[in-house]
Structure formats: C-alpha cells, structure tokens
Amino acid sequence: MRHRIAVIGGGPAGLTFARVLHRHDHPVAVFERDPGPDARPPGGTLDLHEGLGRLALEKAGLLAEFQELSRPEGQAMRILDTDGTVLRDWLPRPDDRANPEIDRGQLRDLLLGPLDVRWGRGVTQVVPGARDGVQVHFADGRQETFDLVVGADGAWSRVRPALSPVTPHYTGVTSIETSLDDVDTRHPDLARLIGDGSMAVYGVNRSLVAQRNSGGHVKVYTKFRAPLDRHPNLDLADVEAVRSSLLALFDGWAALVLDLLRQGTAFVHRPLYVLPVSHTWTHVPGVTLLGDAAHLMPPLGVGANLAMLEGAELAESIATAPGDLDGTVRAFEEQMWARAGKWAEITAAGLERLVSPDPTEALALFDEVQPS
Ligand SMILES: Cc1cc2nc3c(=O)[nH]c(=O)nc-3n(C[C@H](O)[C@H](O)[C@H](O)COP(=O)(O)OP(=O)(O)OC[C@H]3O[C@@H](n4cnc5c(N)ncnc54)[C@H](O)[C@@H]3O)c2cc1C
Numbered sequence: 001m002r003h004r005i006a007v008i009g010g011g012p013a014g015l016t017f018a019r020v021l022h023r024h025d026h027p028v029a030v031f032e033r034d035p036g037p038d039a040r041p042p043g044g045t046l047d048l049h050e051g052l053g054r055l056a057l058e059k060a061g062l063l064a065e066f067q068e069l070s071r072p073e074g075q076a077m078r079i080l081d082t083d084g085t086v087l088r089d090w091l092p093r094p095d096d097r098a099n100p101e102i103d104r105g106q107l108r109d110l111l112l113g114p115l116d117v118r119w120g121r122g123v124t125q126v127v128p129g130a131r132d133g134v135q136v137h138f139a140d141g142r143q144e145t146f147d148l149v150v151g152a153d154g155a156w157s158r159v160r161p162a163l164s165p166v167t168p169h170y171t172g173v174t175s176i177e178t179s180l181d182d183v184d185t186r187h188p189d190l191a192r193l194i195g196d197g198s199m200a201v202y203g204v205n206r207s208l209v210a211q212r213n214s215g216g217h218v219k220v221y222t223k224f225r226a227p228l229d230r231h232p233n234l235d236l237a238d239v240e241a242v243r244s245s246l247l248a249l250f251d252g253w254a255a256l257v258l259d260l261l262r263q264g265t266a267f268v269h270r271p272l273y274v275l276p277v278s279h280t281w282t283h284v285p286g287v288t289l290l291g292d293a294a295h296l297m298p299p300l301g302v303g304a305n306l307a308m309l310e311g312a313e314l315a316e317s318i319a320t321a322p323g324d325l326d327g328t329v330r331a332f333e334e335q336m337w338a339r340a341g342k343w344a345e346i347t348a349a350g351l352e353r354l355v356s357p358d359p360t361e362a363l364a365l366f367d368e369v370q371p372s
Pocket of ligand 1: 009012013014031032033034044045047122123154155156157270291292299300301302303305306
C-alpha cells in the first residue's frame with residue numbers, strides 16, 4: 001500500500017525521514033521553504049551520538065559515508081578559566097568513535113543524496129479532517145492533499161498549530177555567534193587555543209565556546225543571561241557595535257579568548273527558545289511532528305540527534321507495517337514523547353548549569369558527562 005505522505009521541512013528530521021522512506025522505495029514529498037540547499041549558511045558542526053543520530057544514519061544506509069566525512073578528533077574538549085588557565089583538556093583515544101563531529105552542510109548533502117526536495121515551497125497552514133485527507137496550504141497559494149503530513153519544520157513550525165496551541169518561550173539565555181575562517185593560517189595562536197575540537201570558558205552567567213568545523217572554519221558561540229526586551233540594543237548589521245557590546249560583556253577575560261571576538265566576522269543573534277518539557281498533544285489522524293517542531297530544547301548537543309532518530313524510526317515503521325498508518329503514527333508519538341521528555345529535562349537543567357551564577361557548575365557538569 002502506498003500512502004500519500006508529505007514531510008514539511010528539509011532539516012535533519014525531515015531529510016532523515018524522507019531518506020529512510022526512499023530506502024524502502026516508499027514515495028514521499030519533501031517541501032522546504034528555502035529556495036535551495038545553499039540559500040542560507042548551513043550552520044556549525046554537529047556531534048552524532050551512538051544510538052541516536054548514528055543509529056538514524058544506519059537506518060538510512062549512510063553510516064559508511066558518514067564515517068568517511070566525520071571528524072572523530074573533533075570530540076576533543078578543552079575548558080579554560082576566564083584568565084586562560086587550562087582546567088580540563090580531554091582528548092579522544094585514537095579509536096574513539098562515540099560522538100564524531102560533522103559539518104551541518106556535509107550532513108545535509110549526505111541526507112539529500114537522491115531526494116527530490118521541492119524547494120521554495122513554504123507551508124502556511126495544515127488542515128486535517130477533510131474527507132480526502134489532510135490539506136497543506138502553501139505560501140504560493142497552492143494546496144495539496146495527503147494521507148499523512150509530517151511537520152519537521154523546526155522551532156516556529158506552521159504544522160504544529162494543527163495539533164497544539166503551544167508556542168516556544170524564551171529561556172532567559174541569548175546566544176550571539178560569530179565565525180573565523182582559515183584559522184590555521186590566519187590565526188595560528190587561536191587555532192592552538194581551540195585544538196582539534198572545542199574550547200569552552202565559563203564565567204558568571206555567561207560562556208564562550210569555540211568549535212572547529214572542517215576546513216579551518218571556527219564557530220564561536222557566546223551565551224549570556226538577558227531579558228528578551230533588554231538585549232544589548234543590537235544592530236547586527238553594525239558588526240563593530242556588536243563586537244564592542246560583546247567585548248564589554250566579557251571584559252576581564254583572557255586576551256587570547258577575547259581575540260576570538262575581535263577577529264570574528266559577521267554576528268548572528270539567537271535568543272534561545274524552548275517548548276515546555278514533555279510537550280505532547282491529543283493525537284490527530286493524518287498529522288504528526290518530528291524534531292524541534294515537537295520538542296524544541298536548549299542547544300546542548302542532542303536536538304539534531306533526536307530529530308534524525310525520530311525521522312528514521314517513523315519512516316521505518318511506516319515502510320515495514322504499511323497496513324495501519326494511523327496506529328503506526330500513534331505508537332511512534334508515544335515513543336517520541338517518552339524519550340524527548342527525558343532529554344528536554346536534561347538539557348533544561350544543563351543550560352541552567354552552563355550559564356550559571358556559579359561557573360564551577362559547568363565544570364562539574366563536564367566531569368559528570370565526559371568519559372575519563
Ligand atoms: C547553535 C546551535 C548548535 C547546535 N548544536 C547541536 C549539536 O551539536 N547536536 C545536536 O544534536 N543538535 C544541535 N543543535 C540543535 C539542532 O540544530 C536542532 O535540534 C535540529 O536542527 C532540529 O532539526 P529539525 O529538522 O527538527 O529542524 P530544523 O533544523 O530547524 O529544520 C527545519 C527545516 O524546516 C524548514 N521550514 C521552516 N518553516 C517551514 C515552512 N513553513 N515550510 C516549509 N519548510 C519550513 C526550515 O527552512 C528548515 O530547513 C544546535 C542548535 C543550535 C542553534
């Protein structure tokens with residue numbers, strides 16, 4: 001039986017879902033708002049965990065290609081005090097493949113492979129309950145009807161209102177990120193400071209993390225507590241004004257650490273929003289959610305992993321038990337809610353400790369989760 005299935009969103013959740021269905025020769029329509037794969041910078045690096053993102057890639061038949069592209073050395077993690085003293089310097093063993101890193105753009109291209117994504121097809125609304133299926137309304141005025149519509153359209157999902165009135169709320173923590181290119185040749189001292197993986201510094205209610213991507217690209221993430229309506233009045237187009245605000249905020253930190261901000265190019269402003277822990281909804285036949293659309297969490301290294309695993313699991317269940325589509329989706333939702341609820345609690349508590357009045361909390365968290 002061939003159901004008419006649409007997935008809205010071509011992020012990690014939507015692409016993994018589509019790729020696993022494709023592997024099982026089940027047709028799926030992928031609708032993505034972006035006009036093309038390179039319409040926006042793809043973002044930073046992701047570590048894919050055993051049993052989560054890596055399991056999803058296995059279900060998609062892509063593990064070998066992932067291993068070719070990924071960077072196990074990127075698991076390295078160094079923590080400095082605000083004065084530059086090295087507090088922890090963790091290096092993976094040569095055979096350690098627990099959480100290898102991959103650039104988001106590489107992961108996207110790997111998942112895209114043969115998929116025929118319909119780019120530039122932003123969805124405005126999903127209406128379940130029609131006699132012939134679920135209606136999808138597009139920004140270009142068109143409408144299409146499907147047996148199942150999967151909302152994988154991220155934090156500000158346009159599918160979610162068909163299931164739940166809940167919207168994301170601000171965590172009280174804002175992130176501003178910047179990036180540097182060719183660090184090994186242009187900024188060798190900063191390249192040494194970061195090492196092969198990540199370098200983090202935790203201060204009072206603020207943090208700075210620098211992460212190496214492939215090709216000498218580095219992303220720098222600052223996080224700090226600020227009320228949403230009193231963000232440093234940031235005109236992000238004025239790069240120098242943002243830089244000055246950040247340098248003032250991190251005043252007194254080691255000069256080399258602050259050089260990451262001095263040398264950073266454009267700045268991206270990300271107030272961190274989340275959905276309530278254990279967000280669920282009353283099941284509606286023909287519509288479901290995956291990934292951030294279902295359970296937006298603080299960015300603590302698990303959101304993309306869960307999104308991918310959910311996509312892979314739902315697709316596999318549909319492909320292997322096609323007779324009872326609604327029962328399959330119901331069972332999937334129960335499983336997703338239980339697992340995502342636990343991670344939402346862990347990441348909410350983690351954010352409190354990583355951007356904390358007591359910076360030793362961040363170090364303690366690292367010691368709890370990092371293998372010795
Ligand atoms: C700075 C940062 C670092 C992170 N690091 C990690 C990490 O190391 N590991 C990890 O596991 N997670 C990480 N995360 C979290 C991770 O990025 C997300 O959880 C993950 O991207 C969620 O995937 P998704 O497919 O559900 O949503 P998204 O990645 O948001 O993808 C949604 C897609 O839907 C499209 N879309 C949106 N609206 C519409 C519409 N109306 N119609 C059609 N298409 C639409 C969007 O263009 C997008 O392509 C990080 C997040 C941030 C912000």
